[in-house]
Amino acid sequence: MASPAQQLPPGWAAEWDQNAQRYLFIETATGRTQWEPPFSDAESINPVPSASPPPAASHHGKRRQYAAGQTQAYYGSETVVPPGPGYGPAPTQPGQQQPQLFTPGLSGDGQFAQQQVGAQPGQAPYYAPAQAEPEYINAPGFGQGGAYQQPGVGALADQFSQMNMAQKGLRLFTTNLLAAPPDPLELHRPPPDIVLPPNSCLSNSPFANADSSYQRCTVNAIPTSHSLLQKSKLPLGLVITPYRSIKEGDEPVPLVTDTVIARCRRCRTYINPYVQFIDGGNRWRCCMCSMSNEVPQLFDWDQVRNQPGDRWARAELNHGVVEFVAPTEYMVRPPQPAVYVFLIDVSHNAIQSGMVATATRTILENLDRIPNEDNRTKVAFVAFDTSLHFFSLPAGSPDSSMLVVSDIDDVFLPKPTDLLVNLTESRPAIENLLSRLNDMFQDNHTIGSALGPALQAAFKLMAHIGGKIQVLSASLPSIGAGALKNREDPKVLGTSKESALLQAASPFYKTFAIECSRAQVSVDMFLFSSGYQDVATLACLPHYTAGHTYFYPAFNASRTEDAIKFAHEFGEVLAMPIMLEAVMRVRASKNLRMSAFHGNFFVRSTDLLAMPSVPQDLSYAIEIQIEDNITAPFVVLQTAVLHTTCYGERRIRVITTALPTTNNLSEIFASADQVAIATLLSNKAVERSLTHKLEDARDAVFNKMVEILSAYKASMTAAGAGASAQLAISENLKMLPVLLLGLLKNVGIRQSAQIPPDLRAYAQCLLTALPSQLLIPYIYPTFYSLHNMPPECGTVGEHGIIMPQPLPLTSERLERHGLFLIEDGQTIFLWVGRDAVPQLITDVFNLPNYEVLRGGKTTLPVLDNPFSQRVNAVIQKTREMRRGVYYPHLYVVKEDGEPPLRLWALSCLIQDRADVLPSYQQFISQLRDKVNGSSY
Template sequence: MTKYRGGSPRRRDVTESTAAPEPGRPCTSNDGGTVQRRCADKKTGYILKQDASDSCGGDAAIRTKRKTSTNRNTPQGTMHIPAANQSHVDSPTWPRPQGHSTWPAPVSRDRTPATYCPVGGLEKVSAPAGSGAPPRLVFTDCPASSTPPTFPTGPGLEGPQSWGNLPSTDLPPQLGLPAEPSLPNGMSDSCEPSPFPSCHAVTRPPPGGSSTEQAGRAQSPRAQSRYGLDPRLIPSAVKVIEDDRGEWAGQVFVSDTSGQLPPLSSTECTVEDRGNASPRFIRCTSYSFPCDGGAAQSCHLPLGAVVTPLARLGPGERPLPVVMRGAETGCVLSCGGCGSSMCPFMTWQDSGQRFHCPFCGHITEVPWQNYQPTDRGGRRVDSELHPELCRGSYEILEKHTQRECPGLLLAVDVSGQAVRGGQLALVCHQLRALLASLSRDYTSLGKSALRVGVVTYDRSLHLYNLSPALSRPHMLVVTETEDLELPVWEGLLVSLEDGRDAIDCVLEQIPRLFVDAEDTPVSQDLPLRSALKIFKAAGCPGKVLVFHTAPPSDGKVNCSSGPSGFFSSSKTKSPFQPPEPCGSLARECVAQGCSLHLFLFSQQAVGGTWAGHGPSLTGGRVYNYECFQGEADAERFGSDLRRCVEAETGYRAELRVSVSKGLRVSGCFGAFSPGPDPAVISLAAIDWHTALAVQFMHHSSLDEHRGVAMQMRLSYTSSQGERRTRVHSLGLRCSRHLVDTFRNSQAETLLSFYCKRAYCAVLDRPLQAVRDELVTELTEALACYRQHCSSTALTHGQLVLPQCLKALPVYVNSLRKSEVLLPGQGSSVPQRLQLRGQLVAMDPTHTAAYFYPELLPLPLCEQSVGDGAPAAAVRCSGSSLDSRGLYLAHSSLALLLWVGQHVPLSVLSHLFNASSFSQLPCGECCLPTLDNPLSLRVRAVIETLRSCTAFTLKLQVVKQGDHSEEALQHLLVEDKSPNGGASYPDFLYHVHINSLQLLA
């Protein structure tokens, strides 16, 4: 039986997961030159000595063995967070600094040595009597029964207040994040040149459990904290996801209440639209906005929404209703003032004769032919008959518009490299099979005819007249390509139904026509320029699929000195910033609705400006097939090609954002060229997994009783050539209590918002500044929550996190040390450009899966395969791996199968058809098709994970102890990353100490 949940806003049970911070034993120095701090560790008994004169950080600790006493009254299995900027006496309240009458006070940058020494993973700990040790580490939300404190009015609304970020040099040496050294040759990014260690360099069973159960489990050196924190005792993103799935998986979320906190995007549930848009379309950073602008600035949580206008509906969910514009619908479809579409948040007046718009405040008269009276509740009596009155999402079909069936242009590289490498023959074969399948599908479904064209290119352009009136196709060669003009345009785009034979004939003959092709310079920008000309001549939008093999024309890959032509660029402020010619052509593509999709087969990197900026600015994608070989890559290419062509896409799209009076749209972030108005975004094309982030700002106070309403209207041309407008409306609550903003936030949505904003900021800001801003904003938000939303007295040793944001620190740390913001030694500018283009357009589900991948233990015997349920995920750390197990690491862009050294031979035989560990394949491969339960189950899990992504993921087998483990280390986001990023425990410690210093 399906359980319906809805009605009043969901309130989470307030729980406190605690871990006790225990200070070390403070001691004084007689000579004043050394500060000695003793850590009560029964197992190691170390005394840590640090030279007080060493203020540059680093590992200056000297370990000497010493026995210590224990305290039996101290809880076991505790984690220790050292306190900073406090004496050895507990301080139950936060004193206000002298001379400051308003909050927050200026940050004190006076260096204060830490009083306590961090030690983690203790069985028993001791503390001197009367030492004033801080209580246990607390991850808590305010109790439900307590009255949340009212936040005082802050400073001005427009001028953002800043506490400033404490750099590592202003902290004691042990408190700063690890230094990020600069790249050689004056590059502005950071890397760590140290070699990659094995994920299992140290083998020892962790505390707890028998040695037999833990014999194969190991502790990764990258998972160990600099400060001795036990990673098992800090908040777990896996636990947060599991708890949400336990509450909502398989149930129905009813969106009938404004401000209701939805399930996480990773939870599979059914959504029923009863007046608010589904969270599949809109997710907000918080579902309770502050009423006052000063409070909104002081909480340091962005007020925004992540919008996926064409998101796919879940299984069993009703399709969006369609309303005909221009027909006698019986209801007014838009506001007469701002043009906002009708939604359930319009309030009716004078018994339904007029309605009030919450977005502009305009009163619109209702035409007499559309009038209907209202009931006692103020709703029209025919509300349930009209989707625009009772649904949060619906579509408007523009009736009196001319059909513009989109085109599909196939641009194939016919250079010598493509011919000799076999890519040309493969591409033509796959295209023939795809078009034959599409022709059958479109005929059976009765869809409008798809218009298809074919061009080939090297240093010249080859056009093909596919008109059915000709006895056979004609080929036209254009050699003057700098100032490109089409000699003819008729027959370049034809209906797939009418020109099926001609298209198949051309694709069959192309490999033979260019069998003697030479290695000549290839104009990389030529396919897009020619496609734009063809679509303009035909008067339609469309996709251009470019299948490119040749390397850059001059052998350069740096986007600041790329090849000649349109996609070349002069030196810009940032390697991520597109050159002006690229932006100019992208704007032409947006106006025409021309979307570029790149399929790259080059053995060396293609110029970053072309592959990095072209698809991203036009709503397209990049598909990479480096070192193309074997049936596995051919199958992956065929799957990607079909997904690209069959994806439901909107062309010539325009997104308009409306929000309640008192708020305004202050910014929009995503894969598009920004315009003068942040509330209006123009896109060449948009598909089901493309998302944008919108940020709001107060310009006046909000009414706590009215709440907040927002509306996203996407006007686009569908794949059938119809002009439609998709409307999404959502209502939120607003509160004068700042604690409500934190309680109704979601870490996954904040991660997606931060990602899009940070990746847009790298266009004109240094990477270090972007990374520092992420840390500063998180630190200030936690400090604000600690001071204004905690209902109990706290000491410096207590770490307080909002219940709904327990996973936010690990998400932010993973974002700040990503390849785009913190490149490693092996990262190239073209790779980072392509990665940025993919991530900045991702929806919240795939963004969260990329920055915190799933690490799934696989079954090892037939008995565990029987129920068919996959094992629960474990934390993304090397310490979670067992040398006797198999683990599947899955993110939005990667799929790795890790094999431990001590996996039973029977498992290797049933899964890989190998008799020993040394015979296992390493790297990209396909699992053999074996007829046994283990092989069937594992391959089914892999296919399920592949089906949920926009790209067909290649499977990479990683053996324990092999050099290929570095690929896995990039997915273990809780550990120290190979590019120099801090581990999750160290980052959490750093944020905690900085938040304390902000309040000192």
């Protein structure tokens, strides 16, 4: 056998790993380790493991450790490192040659485009003293379509056939977190590849596995045993967004219209690309339980052309996400129409804030957008303060009449008909009512809210059909069933008792929600209070009925920005195509079991999730347990959602993901999906903060990161159990620590005595409901430098508006003459440095200088100059690029402006230290100390 020392290229060392019985290769300049040799003759160096190690002379006795500043050579070749203090080569002195920077840019909806790189800090080509601009270079490491490739991919690919791990295509690269600062571009890369064994799929379709935006697993190679999973310490779970919105350019979900649905007789799995046809194609073997099933007679018949069809062209054998039109046996009753009951608070607060006027105008403007293709949609309007106000809306007449029920202790409907009416038939009366409703209560001085009785009335109106209750409430429910008291106590904030404020104060709402769920009634809450509103309690209704909570603290429609935000979001919710009377079940291959469920639904039986409606872009997280050793070469996870469309058709959406199994720990780490893990841990943290304490939730997140790092160090590095000056993690998980730091600093679970309970409760609603595409920026915001962005940023490129390169989340990147954008999907901050030149202020804000600029919520003018138009285009794209109905507010933040607003914006820069919360470097040091401490 050849000695590796004789074959290694310069800059590499080899070390024999006693546990793995193979060589570990170390790049001496960076300390980066990998199992594969950095040359072609792989077989001759890593032999079949044997008991006798090679002679000691063939490897270094001790790994060399290098500090962050000593890894400059590494930055130039393999890692995308942003410029600036602490993140790479130090800024050059005047006269020195600028270092070349290799940085990919972003364009389109999270896709990569090869584009130019922004100027170095201090080199604002547009708004600062002119300097030579750096040479712009296309980014290495990104292949066609933006797929990230490791350096030297061509050469490495040639070796694949010879490598141990290459058989499955998952290669493990180790990163030292102490020397590799977070790179925001990492989060835009696709999850690790799912590399299935040969012939596991019937089809060679690229869509045979569900896209990760519908369903993604925390690991893309499933451990064959529970003990192996425990050894990795990685959580095993599934993140599902069954009804993600379809944007321009997205593949629509294929629809199977012939009602021929093949399912396994034993486990009820739907036929999919991973089954096997046997017995001459007359039978198929289930990929979950191996049961042999007959192929339905009409499976190979084209019912449209009335002739034999091509089996291999069927959508369910080529697509991981498919929708079936369900035959009558899938219906307990005829498909229900879409029903909307609007509960509108008309108390003094609601009228004065302008909420009622804005809401009624929005409904009026969006009547044509409410799903009503078949003219079956029904609507009702109930106004409430301390009494209930019903509206009779006779068909064909423009007149409406109001019926007041003051008895809120025993709610009844004052009229059997004309309250819940057909939207099309009663359109004139509905339009008339909406145009007059605000004026009818203009002088209402009643203070108080009978929300509970109003909900009971809405339930009586629609319980026989089901549908959606849209609640618009501007004050704390104060009388009747479900009355709440103000329990906001500043002395409790920041203490162990704070979690009590995040739990429901009254059992009424949960009990009522479960009743709604049984009757297929879903509730959306729009909350507007200027004072305490107990979001934690009211959010129970959407939580158990698969609805959504929207919160507009201190709403005032006289501020144009408030009115536009609410009108946009409410209008989008009304126009959303909803899925009604739905049930969801996740099936998995033998020895896998769904063990815990997180999200907005009610668990009806052990694994059947009841969802009276399924809103678009609502996410669910499910934990998976390995019950016994898995012997199959791959496993299949299948989510099925049976629902009624708002157009009266019963359908089943089936989402199938196949994942390889492995008994190799390195493959499990190499396949881990950091975005899915962060999403699952966000859900678990919120649940723990409610069942235990906020502090317990934070500890659980921190300890999980320590466990993963400790497991990786013990199993995957040469340091093993000893103390190490490095903090190693696999390349594909290197953003997980900063994501979890962002979660720990999120309003939902952050350690603070300053966060009002309503804001914290709403943040927790978002943490458990947002799809990964929205959740990740919510815990790890996006940060752009606008004053020196390349000239093409903000203009239309191949994939839409070209966005600037995101910066690391640290205030070290803020410049006193600069203009920066920070956003988390819910809020956009425009940070203006105090030394910003007057020309910049004029071009962006149409004001003479920085001194006259006012901070706060604003709408940016679109001015007749290219820079203003580009900045507005970036802001507009930021509002549109993600899924969901949200329309983030824009705040102008002056560097020396109001401290609360300034601190709020700076809290998004999560890599900085804030109050008692550590900076990223301190957090990494804490993790290293824990990992080393636990292994002495």
